[in-house]
Structures are given as C-alpha cells and as structure tokens.
Amino acid sequence: MQELEIVARHRRARFVPPRWSALGGxxxxxxxxxxxxxxxxxxxxxLQTLYINLTQVTTIVIVAVGMTMVIATGGIDLSVGxxxxxxxxLAPLIFMxxxxxxxxxxxxxxxxxxxxxxxxxxxxxVNGWLIARxxxxxxxxxxxxxxxxxxxxxxxxxxxxxxxHNVSFHALGLGRVAGVPVQVWLMAAVVGSxxxxxxxxxxxxxxxxxxxxxxxxxxxxxxxGRVKILVYAASGLLAGLAGLIVIAIxxxxxxxxxxxxxxxxxIAAVAVGGTPxxxxxxxxxxxxxxxxxxxxxxxxxxxxxxxxxxALVVKAAIILAAVYLQQxxxxx
Numbered sequence: 355m356q357e358l359e360i361v362a363r364h365r366r367a368r369f370v371p372p373r374w375s376a377l378g379g380x381x382x383x384x385x386x387x388x389x390x391x392x393x394x395x396x397x398x399x400x401l402q403t404l405y406i407n408l409t410q411v412t413t414i415v416i417v418a419v420g421m422t423m424v425i426a427t428g429g430i431d432l433s434v435g436x437x438x439x440x441x442x443x444l445a446p447l448i449f450m451x452x453x454x455x456x457x458x459x460x461x462x463x464x465x466x467x468x469x470x471x472x473x474x475x476x477x478x479x480v481n482g483w484l485i486a487r488x489x490x491x492x493x494x495x496x497x498x499x500x501x502x503x504x505x506x507x508x509x510x511x512x513x514x515x516x517x518x519h520n521v522s523f524h525a526l527g528l529g530r531v532a533g534v535p536v537q538v539w540l541m542a543a544v545v546g547s548x549x550x551x552x553x554x555x556x557x558x559x560x561x562x563x564x565x566x567x568x569x570x571x572x573x574x575x576x577x578x579g580r581v582k583i584l585v586y587a588a589s590g591l592l593a594g595l596a597g598l599i600v601i602a603i604x605x606x607x608x609x610x611x612x613x614x615x616x617x618x619x620x621i622a623a624v625a626v627g628g629t630p631x632x633x634x635x636x637x638x639x640x641x642x643x644x645x646x647x648x649x650x651x652x653x654x655x656x657x658x659x660x661x662x663x664x665a666l667v668v669k670a671a672i673i674l675a676a677v678y679l680q681q682x683x684x685x686x
Contacts, residue, residue: 419638623644
C-alpha cells in the first residue's frame, strides 16, 4: 500500500502539463488585465482606447512573429530594430526621387514598398547565411547588423528626419478597411500565415526539428542550413514591413528612432507567450497574446500616472517571471 502511494506521488511529480497550459496561462493573465482595466481605468471601454492599443501593438506583433520562428530554430535575431530603420529610411528616399532616379508617382510609390522589403529580406538572409555557413552564434551574427544597420540608415539620411506627405504610405499607417486599421489587417495576415506555416507545412516541421535537435535533424537529412537562412530572411521581411508601418503612422522617418528597442519587445512577447527560448517549439498565438499583455501593462501603468520608465521595470519583471515559469515547466 505504501509502495502504491509512493508510485502515485512519483507520477504526480512527473506529470507534464499539456502544451495548451502555457497558452491558457497567458490568456488568463490577459483576461485579468482586461478585468482590472474595466474596473479601475476610466474610459477604458471606448473605440479610441482600442484603436490606440491596436495601433501600438501591431508592429511588435509583426516583428515578434518573425522572432518566434527564429527562436524556434534555437536562434535569436537582434537586428530587427536596425532592419526597421533601414527599411524606414529607404522608402522616403525612393518615393521622393532621391535614390533610384524615379520621380514621384505611382512607380516610385510601388518601388518604395517593394525595395525596402527586399533589402530587409536580403539582409536577414545574410544573417542566416553567416549562422548556417560559418556556424557563428546567432547572437553574435545578428549583433553585427544590430550595430551596423542603424549606422547604415543614418548614413543614407545624413542623420536627418525625413518628413513627408504621401497618400499611399498614409494609407498603410492610418487607413482603414471595413472600419479596421490597415495595419491590423496586416498583423492578422502575418499571424495567420505564420501559424499555418508552422503547423501545416513541411517547412514548419523542419523548422521545429532543427530547433529541437539540430544534430539529429542533420543526420535525418533535413536541409538545416536552408531552414535557417529562410527563417532569418522571413524575420528580416517582417521587420522591414514593421518599419514601413512605423514611418507611415508618423509621416516621417527618423533613422535614430525607428525600431529602437524593438528587438527587446519582440523577445519579450515571445517569452511571455510561452515559446521556449531554447527552441524546438513555437506558439504564434502565444506570441500575439504576449505582445497584447506587454502593451496592455504599459497602457495600464501610463493611464494610472506611472512613468514610462517604471513601465520598463514592470516589463522586465514580466519577462523574468515568464522565463522562470518556462524553466519550472521543463523541470516538472
């Protein structure tokens, strides 16, 4: 009888929570935040509040989706903020006719959308190539572009603020479709596409296999190098898109500020969303919820008169708690 009790206790100790438990915890934390704001924050229930929070969180979510896929391979991408700055610097130079020799017009506007995205994708692919070809640690490989990328953007613009009036770009940041901001539609498309890729495609399974055990994936014949290059290219593409949205919202491009600190926000959203920072798993929906939590915490603190600097401390505490819970879950 005593042996049976010992076995039962051992089984309880070895119980592994289902994967949805992490997502459920994140959703519960978000629900608690919403309830608190409904009770304690004046004017929380309004379209203006919803619009403010959605527009501020979209760029974080878009970048964090790319970061989630990178982290799922066991890597990390510190260059996303700099890639946002480069894309944001390129677009005004193009549609104002200062870079490619194409005068302002429809063609210049189209190129201003496409070229920055291609440039950010190519630079992201370079990150992946350095990591896959030369086996450089991801944090080191992407640190190079983290440092140099913002400098490149500042050189392109001579460090000056580029203010502009361009209807096409205003639509990207301020336009609405069916009453919903365009950027929110883009965010939903990015989240849906990434969820489908990871959950339903061969590439998604390869990506998780590489992050789970790279050596075993290589022995199984998976194209480890190609998987890594593609995932960093995708991260660059999404960072470029976020950069275009930021300058569209502000109607200006400041290479010193666009994307500043975005890499930390993205990593925080991934950690809070329950994706292990050790790779092998990815939760795009969890990342979405994590980004919403971080944004809502910041909004809550600011609404109650807490300085933004204190909000940073709270955000750091949330990240710490999320990582601690991940470690506890792995140990159980």
